Amino acid sequence: MTRLHPLTLRFRDPALERAYDDDIYPRMLLQWRSALVIGPALYVLLFVLDAWYVPDAGQGALWAIRLGSLLIPIAFIYLTFTAHYRRCAYLLPALNGLTGGLGLIAMMQLMPLEVVAHYYPVVVLVTFFTYNFSGTRFVYALAVDLVLLVTYNLCFGALVDYPRHLLATQDFFIICANLIGGSAGYMVERQRRRLFVHKQALEDERRQHLDRALHDSLTGLPNRELLYDRINQLLAGAERSTAQHALYFVDLNDFKPINDAHGHAVGDQALRRVAAHLREAVRDTDTVARLGGDEFVVLVPGVPDGDNAARRAERLQAAIARRDDSLPAGISLSASVGLCLFPYPGATADEIIHRADLAMYHHKAASALPQTLTSPQAAAT
Structure with a gap:
């Protein structure tokens, strides 16, 4: 007391x-x-x-x-x-x-x-x-x-x-x-x-209970529920503002072999390091969330245009690829990033994430090298 x-x-x-x-x-x-x-x-x-x-x-x-x-x-x-x-x-x-x-x-x-x-x-x-x-x-x-x-x-x-x-x-x-x-x-x-x-x-x-319920227990990042809430806040403000926002779907390349070769403890450590590097690469007003597994989402309010959004995606890839001495030698990380710009007519949180996910998978299937692909549908808006 x-x-x-x-x-x-x-x-x-x-x-x-x-x-x-x-x-x-x-x-x-x-x-x-x-x-x-x-x-x-x-x-x-x-x-x-x-x-x-x-x-x-x-x-x-x-x-x-x-x-x-x-x-x-x-x-x-x-x-x-x-x-x-x-x-x-x-x-x-x-x-x-x-x-x-x-x-x-x-x-x-x-x-x-x-x-x-x-x-x-x-x-x-x-x-x-x-x-x-x-x-x-x-x-x-x-x-x-x-x-x-x-x-x-x-x-x-x-x-x-x-x-x-x-x-x-x-x-x-x-x-x-x-x-x-x-x-x-x-x-x-x-x-x-x-x-x-x-x-x-x-x-x-x-x-504390609410914080735990809205954050990923492994990385401490916002989880899907909190991410959806912040996307919906931006969509709700779209009627009062002409600002354009960007959502990046980040998927680690060849992450499963890390778990297989080094164990889940090292895999978890790698995920925590990816989360830390992503947070360092964005602004305080941006949101880095983990959806699960090796999938992350970065929500960036107020991007000037598509070219600026694409450059931000490249910075996210560079941050993930940066060597981290806390991980065992021989582990290199890279990611594919899909980008969706919004708002656009009929936009919803599910649809925005789905478009960014599709953009990422289309590119991952087309190239073995990590690149950034903007969703055609979102880019057109």
Whole structure:
């Protein structure tokens, strides 16, 4: 299991931490906006208590603090619709909780002492809100609620007339709220991160299975399925482009005697070397695929004309014929190459490969030397 910091719960791998943030950000954005609306709305609804417990003369000061505190979440809501919010997405919800808590303590300072106990439960609610609904990270929520606890004790502990047993009782419940809310917030964030790691592992495994399913196990080249997909992509783009593409069917000459004389292990090594030489002879945008046995296909998008395509085929033959010291002495490789240019009317992946295959076999039958033959049908298009 990927290691997490025991307090901050950050991944020790910075790349994994960035991937986690990228994955969770779109889903958390809704929670952040909801918290920035619901929290301040409940904060304003405290005015219902004002009519019962606060004298009319003191309500103006309470409203000034209350409305002043609302400026923070309003600004944060606006920021959630900008690109800047991404850089401080976890910090701002924590600051929203801190602002609400400090505003509440400031209002309680202006109330008669006998009224404070009626508003004290809201401090406990702020604790749970910050840990479990604000959307901030556990470590930020912990810092906010510790600051509120210390501030609450500094403000009311300094009052000579405030009963010490009442302050101790209130501290007990605030600390309990921190333990319960903090533990829940910690476990939720930890589990969320563990599930992300598990999901990443499953996704990596899925990609590996897909990669193996679309690539030849011996050479690592794309297989027939992936080749067909890339041909079809080029055919699909033919309506939007006049570009011409080339498909080369490559067949090794006299490969069977290599297996017979040297064994299949050497034959497999020869095929791997052919695959490597073909990859070196083409561009990164080209596709070298193995259909099976000693048959390869090279797909080259965007060739200027037939002459250029023919020269590319010659380079492929030269790359295959290049001597490779990793093979036993006496082994020489050569290939016949058939070329089909496309798109043309009615072109399909099967038809394109078939035309290139026919072009290669027509030439192989006509000459013992490796040459390049362009499919007459394709050349005419």
